[in-house]
Amino acid sequence: MRYLDEDAIEKIAVGAAVLGSGGGGDPYVGKLMAKQAIRKHGPVRLIDADEVPDGELVIPSAMMGAPAVMLEKLPNGKEPETSFRALEKFLGRNAYAVISIEAGGLNSCIPIYTAASLGLPLIDGDGMGRAFPELPMVSFSLGGVSSSPMVICDEKGNKIILEAASNQWSEVLSRTATIAMGLNSMLGIYSMDGATVKRLAIRGTMTLAERIGEKILEAGKSRVSAVDGILEITKGFSLFEGKISDVRRDLTSGFMRGTVVFEGIDGCKGESYELDFQNENLVGRRNGKANAMTPDLITVLDQERGLPITTEHLKYGRRCIVVGMPCHPIWRTEAGIKQVGPRYFKYDLDYVPIEKLAGGAR
Amino acid sequence: MRYLDEDAIEKIAVGAAVLGSGGGGDPYVGKLMAKQAIRKHGPVRLIDADEVPDGELVIPSAMMGAPAVMLEKLPNGKEPETSFRALEKFLGRNAYAVISIEAGGLNSCIPIYTAASLGLPLIDGDGMGRAFPELPMVSFSLGGVSSSPMVICDEKGNKIILEAASNQWSEVLSRTATIAMGLNSMLGIYSMDGATVKRLAIRGTMTLAERIGEKILEAGKSRVSAVDGILEITKGFSLFEGKISDVRRDLTSGFMRGTVVFEGIDGCKGESYELDFQNENLVGRRNGKANAMTPDLITVLDQERGLPITTEHLKYGRRCIVVGMPCHPIWRTEAGIKQVGPRYFKYDLDYVPIEKLAGGAR
Numbered sequence: 001m002r003y004l005d006e007d008a009i010e011k012i013a014v015g016a017a018v019l020g021s022g023g024g025g026d027p028y029v030g031k032l033m034a035k036q037a038i039r040k041h042g043p044v045r046l047i048d049a050d051e052v053p054d055g056e057l058v059i060p061s062a063m064m065g066a067p068a069v070m071l072e073k074l075p076n077g078k079e080p081e082t083s084f085r086a087l088e089k090f091l092g093r094n095a096y097a098v099i100s101i102e103a104g105g106l107n108s109c110i111p112i113y114t115a116a117s118l119g120l121p122l123i124d125g126d127g128m129g130r131a132f133p134e135l136p137m138v139s140f141s142l143g144g145v146s147s148s149p150m151v152i153c154d155e156k157g158n159k160i161i162l163e164a165a166s167n168q169w170s171e172v173l174s175r176t177a178t179i180a181m182g183l184n185s186m187l188g189i190y191s192m193d194g195a196t197v198k199r200l201a202i203r204g205t206m207t208l209a210e211r212i213g214e215k216i217l218e219a220g221k222s223r224v225s226a227v228d229g230i231l232e233i234t235k236g237f238s239l240f241e242g243k244i245s246d247v248r249r250d251l252t253s254g255f256m257r258g259t260v261v262f263e264g265i266d267g268c269k270g271e272s273y274e275l276d277f278q279n280e281n282l283v284g285r286r287n288g289k290a291n292a293m294t295p296d297l298i299t300v301l302d303q304e305r306g307l308p309i310t311t312e313h314l315k316y317g318r319r320c321i322v323v324g325m326p327c328h329p330i331w332r333t334e335a336g337i338k339q340v341g342p343r344y345f346k347y348d349l350d351y352v353p354i355e356k357l358a359g360g361a362r
Numbered sequence: 363m364r365y366l367d368e369d370a371i372e373k374i375a376v377g378a379a380v381l382g383s384g385g386g387g388d389p390y391v392g393k394l395m396a397k398q399a400i401r402k403h404g405p406v407r408l409i410d411a412d413e414v415p416d417g418e419l420v421i422p423s424a425m426m427g428a429p430a431v432m433l434e435k436l437p438n439g440k441e442p443e444t445s446f447r448a449l450e451k452f453l454g455r456n457a458y459a460v461i462s463i464e465a466g467g468l469n470s471c472i473p474i475y476t477a478a479s480l481g482l483p484l485i486d487g488d489g490m491g492r493a494f495p496e497l498p499m500v501s502f503s504l505g506g507v508s509s510s511p512m513v514i515c516d517e518k519g520n521k522i523i524l525e526a527a528s529n530q531w532s533e534v535l536s537r538t539a540t541i542a543m544g545l546n547s548m549l550g551i552y553s554m555d556g557a558t559v560k561r562l563a564i565r566g567t568m569t570l571a572e573r574i575g576e577k578i579l580e581a582g583k584s585r586v587s588a589v590d591g592i593l594e595i596t597k598g599f600s601l602f603e604g605k606i607s608d609v610r611r612d613l614t615s616g617f618m619r620g621t622v623v624f625e626g627i628d629g630c631k632g633e634s635y636e637l638d639f640q641n642e643n644l645v646g647r648r649n650g651k652a653n654a655m656t657p658d659l660i661t662v663l664d665q666e667r668g669l670p671i672t673t674e675h676l677k678y679g680r681r682c683i684v685v686g687m688p689c690h691p692i693w694r695t696e697a698g699i700k701q702v703g704p705r706y707f708k709y710d711l712d713y714v715p716i717e718k719l720a721g722g723a724r
Contacts (some may be wrong), residue, residue, distance in 0.1 A: 159526075162522050177535060325499075
């Protein structure tokens with residue numbers, strides 16, 4: 001057990017955005033919320049999953065929807081607590097701890113905010129080890145935990161308790177509700193006991209994010225050492241250096257879907273890179289040939305400082321480095337590939353691990 | 363207090379479809395469900411609102427969505443009970459009686475089914491005295507009752523408890539959920555106490571529907587007396603006699619929206635009639651000039667037997683009589699007109715009562 005203070009949040013927000021693979025939300029609003037909650041309620045206790053008694057209740061706290069909207073449609077600040085408490089009430093018992101559902105700038109900070117606001121400890125871990133766009137794409141679901149009952153809240157005061165027929169129905173019904181609520185919402189979901197958390201949580205994600213964030217913030221203006229630091233910690237690969245020459249985005253499905261095109265610079269001059277995303281980056285193609293694909297992590301960093309750029313901040317003219325990092329082994333199992341591999345996202349591609357695809361490029 | 367048997371249901375189903383103004387659902391499936399429940403559980407006690415003690419709980423039971431879908435996507439039969447019981451459980455108390463939210467072939471039968479299945483009495487009344495397409499278009503809402511908490515169920519086992527910020531948000535969020543569930547769902551909604559039911563329910567709708575149905579079924583092949591019987595009981599007017607020459611329908615919004623065109627026959631030869639609907643018939647135009655409009659009731663009857671034709675059964679070539687009937691006075695108040703008058707449905711028309719518009723045409 002240790003405590004997370006404002007300095008730790010500053011690092012986690014940046015580091016988690018690297019793990020977010022373009023998604024998981026812009027860290028800015030989440031960071032402000034988490035820091036404000038800590039100033040008000042004191043530092044958050046970060047505990048290991050093993051510290052949770054087997055029979056105690058754990059509830060993940062998360063934002064759902066298109067993160068870009070969060071920058072304009074601000075939360076009122078009560079939603080994470082409201083969702084969490086409503087789920088506790090519906091279950092008829094109090095939670096012992098909070099956990100994050102995914103690693104991402106926003107969705108790593110929201111659980112800190114929730115934990116601080118409720119005076120509960122936060123578990124050092126999450127359900128993805130990265131960010132993914134859909135609710136069933138989480139180790140808890142892969143391990144048989146039901147996403148129901150789940151609570152969905154918005155800043156207008158709407159509250160939904162959903163008991164879905166399956167985790168896939170849960171995704172469909174909460175997604176349509178979230179779209180109707182204005183494209184984002186706050187969730188209490190995947191409630192489970194301590195024994196289940198120990199079995200299924202991806203461990204140490206908060207600490208990993210903090211280490212990555214620390215490297216980036218300490219490196220300051222020296223991009224080489226920031227990127228090198230990220231690649232060293234995550235065992236990742238540099239995939240491309242380029243300037244953004246085109247970005248296509250569409251929000252109509254409730255996701256941020258699109259493609260960003262890079263024109264090679266420096267060592268990649270004369271080459272091109274295309275990266276598709278659905279909230280998170282899915283498949284990167286160097287000169288038309290895939291050199292990184294889901295479920296491995298693909299993150300765009302700004303060339304100057306090595307800071308992660310989430311999909312909503314991809315803009316024409318930005319100079320970037322695209323990096324790829326191996327995902328948690330759970331996503332490389334047959335069930336994992338089926339749930340989040342390239343074919344799930346309609347690509348006619350068999351999954352090839354990043355070590356094989358980009359192994360020579362580091 | 364009296365009992366509703368299978369014979370009464372046969373009449374109510376037909377008569378309520380006349381009051382349904384084209385909507386409220388095809389009576390067929392609802393009638394089968396209600397009769398089956400009565401065969402299994404015995405006749406339903408029909409009580410007056412005054413028989414409900416002030417402090418007791420009343421819950422309306424209803425189907426939401428596009429009724430046409432109900433003919434292909436059959437309920438599993440458990441949804442009305444599941445919604446009702448889930449709302450009771452959420453409220454932490456048992457209901458004393460069931461009531462209908464609207465008069466319509468399906469939505470007058472579903473509450474009979476629910477009452478029979480649960481062994482509860484049914485109140486002789488509803489919240490509209492006709493059918494309307496949206497949730498806040500009900501006397502309960504006009505009188506300040508919250509539609510929340512409401513429960514939405516489907517045949518796949520999905521269940522939603524919605525606590526909306528307003529009755530308008532309740533409409534938006536339950537409509538999107540209903541669309542995602544496959545265009546229809548079953549509701550428990552507008553829970554209220556006995557005192558509120560006495561204040562707001564539109565009284566005697568079940569008995570009125572039964573009387574209308576009796577007239578139609580007794581008249582048999584003699585259309586004149588069936589239609590005359592309907593107009594006499596409802597103080598209504600014959601608006602047009604015609605053959606359907608065109609029907610346009612669109613389901614994409616979660617409603618059945620469209621227009622049906624009639625070519626005059628018999629006394630209306632050489633004339634034309636256009637009728638717009640959104641689940642329910644909204645505005646009828648004889649030779650381009652409105653001669654009936656919401657909130658007054660507009661119903662299409664088949665010329666042969668005087669049977670009501672709901673919007674999903676309007677078909678090219680059918681010979682029909684269009685009739686108009688005055689709505690309950692609550693809809694002619696300023697608040698009523700605002701909620702369900704022609705301007706709410708985007709018509710550039712001031713509401714004119716049917717007695718003035720069609721008074722000479724009877």
